[in-house]
Amino acid sequence: MGLLRGIRPVDAVLTAVLCGLGSLLGIMNVLSDDPTTRIDSHSWLMVPVFVATALPVLWWRRLPVGVILLSGTAMAVHVVAFGAVVRCGSGLPLSFTLAFLSGLAERTRVRAIAVFASGVLTALVLVRDTAAGVELLPVALVLCGVLFGIARVLAHHSAMTRDLRQRNEDLRRLRDERAALDVTDDRLRLSARLEQLLDQRLGQLARAAEDSAAITDPAATRAALTTLEEDSRRTLADMREIVGLLRGGEVSLAPVPSVAHLDALLTRHLRSASALRVSGEPRMLPASVELSAYRIVEHLITAFARDETAAVDVTVTFGDAELEIRVAGPAGRRVDLREAIGRARERARLHAGSLTVRTARGRARVVAHLPVLTGV
Structure with missing residues (x-):
């Protein structure tokens, strides 16, 4: 599984297409009997070597420079081993693909080495190609540069999109934190209000109890006790109201909005x-x-x-x-x-x-x- 780590389905599809082109071109070279096209070798070994040039693309996300070096080495072996054959049909798509992927690399040094290696690979493809020939090299290098530039624009746009998405997420989080801080501040003020209310009401109840103890008339005593009971109930109701507000996280002291x-x-x-x-x-x-x-x-x-x-x-x-x-x-x-x-x-x-x-x-x-x- 470590060998396949970081490989995405699109990488597998891209590699399969490039390997397919290489296999098809290799078979055409082996079976070619066209006298107008020079084919130095009809060995079936060129098919797996063509595949070997494209297979490293599977790991381009992990080792962009290493992938191009492996592909270039395999192409050099192909040139030395089989001489003049048709390579542009699969070699140029491979070079263009690697030039584009070079532009997606994150580090500047890696991009520079990768795009240079892509140019070398393009030269290896055309140096002994019997269909396009080395005369097409300037045009192919320009196309590699254009694809590299397109990749850089896309990478920059993608980076900006990620940065904007992160900024929006940060703003949303700050907005939520601000709302939570407002609620916390309200709760603190309500706690202070509750303490003040308790001190005030307990003092009133204590004074009322002292006054009622000095009363000797039964009717006046009952009236005092009734007042004391009403004040106690009102204090309890106020306490319940403020505790309810603390649970709800809002402050509004007089009157309470509803x-x-x-x-x-x-x-x-x-x-x-x-x-x-x-x-x-x-x-x-x-x-x-x-x-x-x-x-x-x-x-x-x-x-x-x-x-x-x-x-x-x-x-x-x-x-x-x-x-x-x-x-x-x-x-x-x-x-x-x-x-x-x-x-x-x-x-x-x-x-x-x-x-x-x-x-x-x-x-x-x-x-x-x-x-x-x-x-x-």
């Missing part, structure tokens, strides 16, 4: 042609889900609003186990959705949800699914 605020959001950012539709059975969802749904829509319509003529359709569907959000808007040059989609997708991922994007007929359609845990 699905109910989407209508005002569209009115603030978009033209009157935009529409909000709500289907299913609307109900209160966990604060983190409501907040993430609001932010997903906010990210997207903020991007769509860059087109002043944009008409955006937002559909929110309350399902039994998930909240589905559909946002459709223009996908023209004035609207760049990449960053907004990256931030919205990060929101969906925080809830183990998904977000997909489809563009057709000048409209971008974004669909987000946020799972809703029941019984929590």
Whole structure:
């Protein structure tokens, strides 16, 4: 398997074609009885030697210079052993192929040695060729140079394409990292807010407990205890709300945006042609889900609003186990959705949800699914 490492199917096909040409030309030389064409040898051995000149092409990706040297050595043996015969029919295609492959080599020194060796191989093919002759050598060398130049252009274009693809991937990764950093920053601020809330509410509860202990009237005591209970429940509810926001990764302290605020959001950012539709059975969802749904829509319509003529359709569907959000808007040059989609997708991922994007007929359609845990 080590001998075949790095060989691609296209390499095998190319080598098979060149070996086939060499075999065919060798057989024609052996069987030739044309008195107008000089054939010094009719030995069948020239067929395997022709094949030996083309077979090294199979490994051109690993050893470009070595392949051309092996092919040139085999061609020199053919010239010395069999004298004047027809070689251009398979030798020139081999030389042109190797000149082109030389231009695909990555290192400059390797390319220079390989293309020079291709020129030497071309001279060996024509030096004792009885069909084309050495007179054709200048033209053949020019063709080798042209093919080498074409290969260099293709290699440069391929390198630019790979570099552009890598840059796009880096930008996409940086966009995702930025969204994640924003979420982390929000969580840190919420943690500080939670600590502040706990200190404030615990102090209030302690003072209320001290005040109620000094009251002797039963009715006043019951009223104080009722107030203490309500304050405790309100503190617990606030804590649950902030913990829910920490799980959802968004910060908004007063008031917390929710699905109910989407209508005002569209009115603030978009033209009157935009529409909000709500289907299913609307109900209160966990604060983190409501907040993430609001932010997903906010990210997207903020991007769509860059087109002043944009008409955006937002559909929110309350399902039994998930909240589905559909946002459709223009996908023209004035609207760049990449960053907004990256931030919205990060929101969906925080809830183990998904977000997909489809563009057709000048409209971008974004669909987000946020799972809703029941019984929590």
